[in-house]
Amino acid sequence: MLAKRLIPCLDVADGRVKKGVNFVNLTDVGDPVEIAAAYQQQGADELVFLDISATNEQRRTMADLVEEVSAQVFMPLTIGGGISRVDDMQRILKAGADKVAINSAAVANPALIKAGAEKFGNQCIVVAIDAAWDEAAQMYRVYTHGGKKATDLDALDWAQQAVALGAGELLVTSMDRDGTKAGFDLNLYQALGEVVAVPLIASGGAGNLADFVEVFDQAPVDGALAASVFHYGELTISQVKQALAAKGVIVR
């Protein structure tokens, strides 16, 4: 049986990990190799690096980062942020990434999903979706550009379209829960599980051990992504895995 995955997410700018990664026993909290190695040691199943660099030129350093991390850390790496062309995907995958995550660029140009899947295989293409419940429209509305720009897309429709185009995995962030530590948005993942069959990664809202147990217990997700609870050492990966195992969730 496949293990459920725990996935720390790291923000990167100019080849350095930014904002608040604050483990103990790290001499340099901005060094991606050191942070990735620490997470590997803790038992993380996969790492997501999100490029938050402002300009195109700086994105080259993302390939350098992947190159360095993959020489020392032997686990699946997903890279997102600023990938808008097949060439960008190629550069990142060649540097050692296993998957690329596309979000705004996929909404702007859905053909990018298909082009990437045809060239590199569906398993390489993660479509990241940022969604928030719209009470008036009675749907989960898709947002792009880091949640700043509302689209007309219903997240359930967009998820199905992305999978039809070749997305091998969906990384879905609940903007309603993101940063709240109020738990994952179970309704969102239950609804998505009804309409797509590819691996589904939940993101947004993780605050305590019970939140992780709940999302794996009650929603058809394959992995859970979190940032701050892991970065600040509020929870360790192994604590979460122990809590999951105690409830019968299969973890590595």
Next chain:
Amino acid sequence: MFAIVDYDTGNTRNLKKAFDYLDVATVLTADPAELAAADAVILPGVGAFAAAMAALNERQLVPVVQRLARDGKPMLGICLGMQLLFKSSNEYGDHVGLGLLKGRVTALPADLGVKVPQMGWNQNVLQQPASAFKAIDQNYTYFVHSYYAVCPTDEIVATVQHGVTVPSIVQRDNVVGMQFHPEKSGQVGLQQLATFKDMVSANDFSSN
């Protein structure tokens, strides 16, 4: 020196990095002389079976690899590279493989309540207690694949469950295959590559 067969198959760099990490020198090559001179031949692979065999054929490497394996050269196929070691595959039509292992490659059934491709960490169960790879027992490794090997039990060193029983390590004498990605499976993965390295150094492939 290990030779990684260069036939345009996606990500050989991560494999090279894992061997670098283990202090094993590697060369990426399609040159028959370099393959023959190497201590071991590594057959990587990402993508589709037919395209990979076509790429090997284009470089006239099929008879080269077959002869080296039959002459006792240690060989390690990884992921699709493992699948190529078998007689045939029915991935998008019927295709002939290298035929170094008995058995064939077929699609993971998608109707058994599991997702296909198998993508993620799965738990290995050792099937041959005396194997050099015995440390893999109960440990998780990272898989990404939609096809799997159906082969005789005496070739199966370890398995995982994904709807069906999937061989995760196979071996016949000097020819070893790993369905998972050892270069992406953390310490456990590195340990399997180190075991292969030790088998090559000791020239001992008797314990499968």
